[in-house]
Amino acid sequence: MAFKFENLQVWQKALELTDEINTLTKNNFPKEELFILTSQIKRAADSVVLNFAEGCTGQTNAVFSTFLGYSLRSAIEVVACLFIAKRRNIIKEDDFDKLYNEYQSLCKMITSLRKTL
16 A cells, blocks of 8 residues: 555545445435535545545644544534434434444544544
């Protein structure tokens, strides 16, 4: 692997989750949400992955920690979007629970990584 972030399990998990969010929006979100909630949740999920990559490679620990903070905030934004989608009856309770738990785990991983820097 060419880049440092590729070896991080937390980055790999974030990458898997952005795929899950993409699939969820394709299969469940109505067209009227395309430029609203669909766009927001997909951008937030992608942002978790992108901020890892941007902050990790060739940066100081302090800079990397800052970008991990951005990733953490984006992950929390995904969770907020999941709450909205559940409230609007766009997603089922089991889809919400699964992704909520996955993002909770991801947030813990990001926080733990930040503490090691």
